[in-house]
Amino acid sequence: MTTVQSGPRIAPGPKGAPLIGSLSSWRRSPAEFLLGLQRDHGEIVRMRLGPMTVYQVTEVEAVNRVLVQNHANYVRGPLYELFDVIMGKGLLTTDGEFRLAHRRAVQPVFLRNAVPAIMPNLVAAAETLFDEWERKAAAGEPVDLMGDMLKLTLVTLSGSLFAYDAGPFTEELKEAVDDVVAVMFRSGVPSELLPSWVPTERNRKIKRIHRVFDRLVTEVRETYARTGEGPLIDLMERATDPATGRPWTDQQIKDEIVTIYVAGHETTSVALCWTLLSIAEHPHVQEELDAELADVLGGATPTAKDAESLTYTGMVIDESLRLHPPIWSYPRAAVEADVLGGYDIEAGASILLSPLASHHNPRWWANPMAFDPQRFTPEAVRERPRLAYLPFGAGPRQCVGNLMALLELRVIVAMINQRFRLSRIPGAPLGYGSPVISLRPVNDIRVVPKPRPKPAAPAQPAADAPPASCPFGGGDA
Numbered sequence: 266m267t268t269v270q271s272g273p274r275i276a277p278g279p280k281g282a283p284l285i286g287s288l289s290s291w292r293r294s295p296a297e298f299l300l301g302l303q304r305d306h307g308e309i310v311r312m313r314l315g316p317m318t319v320y321q322v323t324e325v326e327a328v329n330r331v332l333v334q335n336h337a338n339y340v341r342g343p344l345y346e347l348f349d350v351i352m353g354k355g356l357l358t359t360d361g362e363f364r365l366a367h368r369r370a371v372q373p374v375f376l377r378n379a380v381p382a383i384m385p386n387l388v389a390a391a392e393t394l395f396d397e398w399e400r401k402a403a404a405g406e407p408v409d410l411m412g413d414m415l416k417l418t419l420v421t422l423s424g425s426l427f428a429y430d431a432g433p434f435t436e437e438l439k440e441a442v443d444d445v446v447a448v449m450f451r452s453g454v455p456s457e458l459l460p461s462w463v464p465t466e467r468n469r470k471i472k473r474i475h476r477v478f479d480r481l482v483t484e485v486r487e488t489y490a491r492t493g494e495g496p497l498i499d500l501m502e503r504a505t506d507p508a509t510g511r512p513w514t515d516q517q518i519k520d521e522i523v524t525i526y527v528a529g530h531e532t533t534s535v536a537l538c539w540t541l542l543s544i545a546e547h548p549h550v551q552e553e554l555d556a557e558l559a560d561v562l563g564g565a566t567p568t569a570k571d572a573e574s575l576t577y578t579g580m581v582i583d584e585s586l587r588l589h590p591p592i593w594s595y596p597r598a599a600v601e602a603d604v605l606g607g608y609d610i611e612a613g614a615s616i617l618l619s620p621l622a623s624h625h626n627p628r629w630w631a632n633p634m635a636f637d638p639q640r641f642t643p644e645a646v647r648e649r650p651r652l653a654y655l656p657f658g659a660g661p662r663q664c665v666g667n668l669m670a671l672l673e674l675r676v677i678v679a680m681i682n683q684r685f686r687l688s689r690i691p692g693a694p695l696g697y698g699s700p701v702i703s704l705r706p707v708n709d710i711r712v713v714p715k716p717r718p719k720p721a722a723p724a725q726p727a728a729d730a731p732p733a734s735c736p737f738g739g740g741d742a
């Protein structure tokens with residue numbers, strides 16, 4: 266007799282240990298753990314992490330249901346609550362009408378027609394850094410790639426969105442953002458259960474971070490009060506609550522400033538770091554990139570309009586975001602029970618969207634560990650379902666800063682490769698540090714930037730004004 270199975274089923278997954286479930290495997294190496302779940306159990310995997318039931322979802326229809334089709338059923342939930350300790354109630358941590366109103370308020374500076382405005386700050390910050398690299402190269406000194414990319418994106422974000430020059434305070438700010446990663450996630454030691462007034466190491470760090478961010482917010486707002494400049498702070502200072510018509514409170518402004526600094530700075534630097542390392546390790550990619558840069562730019566500094574024509578550079582960046590997605594995993598919580606990929610999802614369960622696992626799914630990516638920009642030719646992209654690739658998320662909560670990040674990436678990758686050849690000083694094998702928010706390379710990536718002879722610039726460099734068809738500028742906002 267054959268049994269006919271009908272209706273939803275319980276998704277497969279690791280058995281885990283009593284009480285803690287798979288928590289110890291997760292803690293040992295979260296990235297390995299998530300990849301292993303997909304390899305061993307499939308595209309919808311059920312697991313227990315301590316008291317929580319969690320589903321990793323990489324099946325494309327199910328990803329679409331969570332992020333797009335039935336998104337209202339999937340809210341931030343308990344895993345995102347860990348972010349509140351630093352970001353309060355900002356875009357990343359809230360749901361519903363409150364978030365929608367805030368998203369609408371800040372969105373204008375991130376639209377296609379507005380993003381090229383970051384160019385003057387971006388190019389100036391890059392040139393300052395690369396002049397320093399040339400001095401270091403002449404002195405035979407290596408550079409700290411991750412540290413320098415963090416500074417570069419921080420200065421660009423500060424200058425272009427807030428018209429704020431953090432000066433020497435940049436270093437402290439960069440350290441505070443680094444510490445955010447350490448405190449937002451609990452490591453399970455009993456002292457983490459103590460109240461916030463007990464001076465544990467974590468609580469001291471949280472206080473220090475808030476001190477630094479309080480200073481940042483005060484200085485950003487004072488600068489705006491003095492100059493009236495800074496497109497994003499201008500929107501925040503003039504934003505009103507649609508329900509009451511009242512201006513945003515000081516706390517709302519603080520939370521959104523901090524959210525933008527935390528969400529927008531480390532992610533982009535991690536992407537830059539992996540992209541540059543991947544180029545350095547693949548000479549044929551380097552050659553093709555050089556040919557495109559010579560062809561399109563001929564030695565001139567890229568403009569936002571030029572960035573549109575750097576198609577191979579874009580493919581290299583897309584492939585880097587596939588192989589090493591900076592936001593490697595992010596959670597949701599199911600409000601009501603649902604069915605994903607034919608499996609039952611109970612109300613209250615946590616869902617993990619996992620760009621890292623999705624981007625290594627052999628169903629869509631042959632030889633997924635290999636770095637191959639040809640995966641992003643227009644023909645290859647057309648052949649895959651859209652949600653096999655989700656470095657910036659999807660649906661109404663898709664990353665608000667994606668166009669800004671992609672422009673930064675194209676311009677910086679181009680400028681670095683025009684001026685330098687990077688080679689990594691051999692050390693520990695490349696790998697992931699302890700990924701918590703973003704997928705950083707293991708600490709201390711030292712590279713030697715070898716200056717390249719300068720090619721002649723074309724007689725008439727292109728103007729910076731983007732045409733209507735430019736993906737980073739013009740038209741369709």
Ligand code: HEM
Nearest residue numbers: 528529532533536591592595656657658662664665666670
């Ligand atoms: C390579 C760089 C970046 C990557 C990989 C990235 C990735 C992501 C992802 C995956 C999400 C969605 C998370 C979710 O759905 O739970 C997100 C949201 C967000 N990102 Fe980015 N991001 C990057 C750069 C930026 C930049 C430059 C900014 C701002 C300056 C930014 C600000 C935000 C904000 C505010 C959200 C929350 C949006 C909302 O919920 O409405 N990100 N980002």
